[in-house]
Amino acid sequence: MPSAAERTRTLVQSTSSAVLLLPGPVVARPDQLVPEERSVGPDGEVLLVYPADSPAVRAATHAQDDELRVVLEITDVAPVSVPNRIRGRAWVSGWLTCVRGVAEPGRMLLRLEVGEARVDDLWGTGMVDPEGFVAAAADPLVEHEAELLQHLHAAHSDQVRQLCGLVGDRAAGTSAVPLAVDRFGLRVRFSGGAGGRVFDARFDFREPVRDIIGLRRAMHQLFEAAASQ
Numbered sequence: 001m002p003s004a005a006e007r008t009r010t011l012v013q014s015t016s017s018a019v020l021l022l023p024g025p026v027v028a029r030p031d032q033l034v035p036e037e038r039s040v041g042p043d044g045e046v047l048l049v050y051p052a053d054s055p056a057v058r059a060a061t062h063a064q065d066d067e068l069r070v071v072l073e074i075t076d077v078a079p080v081s082v083p084n085r086i087r088g089r090a091w092v093s094g095w096l097t098c099v100r101g102v103a104e105p106g107r108m109l110l111r112l113e114v115g116e117a118r119v120d121d122l123w124g125t126g127m128v129d130p131e132g133f134v135a136a137a138a139d140p141l142v143e144h145e146a147e148l149l150q151h152l153h154a155a156h157s158d159q160v161r162q163l164c165g166l167v168g169d170r171a172a173g174t175s176a177v178p179l180a181v182d183r184f185g186l187r188v189r190f191s192g193g194a195g196g197r198v199f200d201a202r203f204d205f206r207e208p209v210r211d212i213i214g215l216r217r218a219m220h221q222l223f224e225a226a227a228s229q
Helices: 004-011 055-065 130-134 145-155 158-161 212-227
Strands: 017-021 037-039 046-051 069-077 086-098 107-121 124-128 174-182 185-192 198-204
Touching: 004 069, 004 086, 004 107, 004 124, 037 198, 055 086, 055 107, 055 198, 069 107, 107 130, 124 212, 145 158, 145 174, 158 174, 158 212, 185 212
Parallel strands: none
Antiparallel strands: 017 069, 037 046, 046 107, 069 086, 086 107, 107 124, 174 185, 185 198
């Protein structure tokens, strides 16, 4: 199971939507607080790119030497259509400053020094301290997960459906949609059937995968096991 710090790093480095929550009354549309780009720097700081005239840049500029405490809220939505599509959220709080001399024309780089973080996702909830966030690594499949799940759903739905055989009677009559995949395994959401129930099942790989090649091998083994039921 990935740690809370690893899950938070994965969400920060994913393509999930994010919005910066600024303190006090801020006159801004929600879309003005969405960073154009985000990444994690070498020291574990979260780097955010905004238009130079955005409310986030103005707030960081006006704060100058004062500590501007902000929260970056990330919402993870499943890239395939399933009941209850929000897979999780993460909140990264800390101090926001402008990075001088790195801006592109019309854009500004902001630095969020992490003070603490919290994650609430399919694995559960957890708190993350700055040291844990810096030391953690994002899941190696994070850049490809959305594409992988969409491909599984579109091209291998019959094989995903066969995974019902590994779940037992509670999956009878349900539809099966791949919900999440990481280096440890595949999570599938089952819905429908008697009573219209919705539940998830986790299918662990024999060993953690490191890349797409390892994932293909692990998925082949998983589908083979399901077909032999």
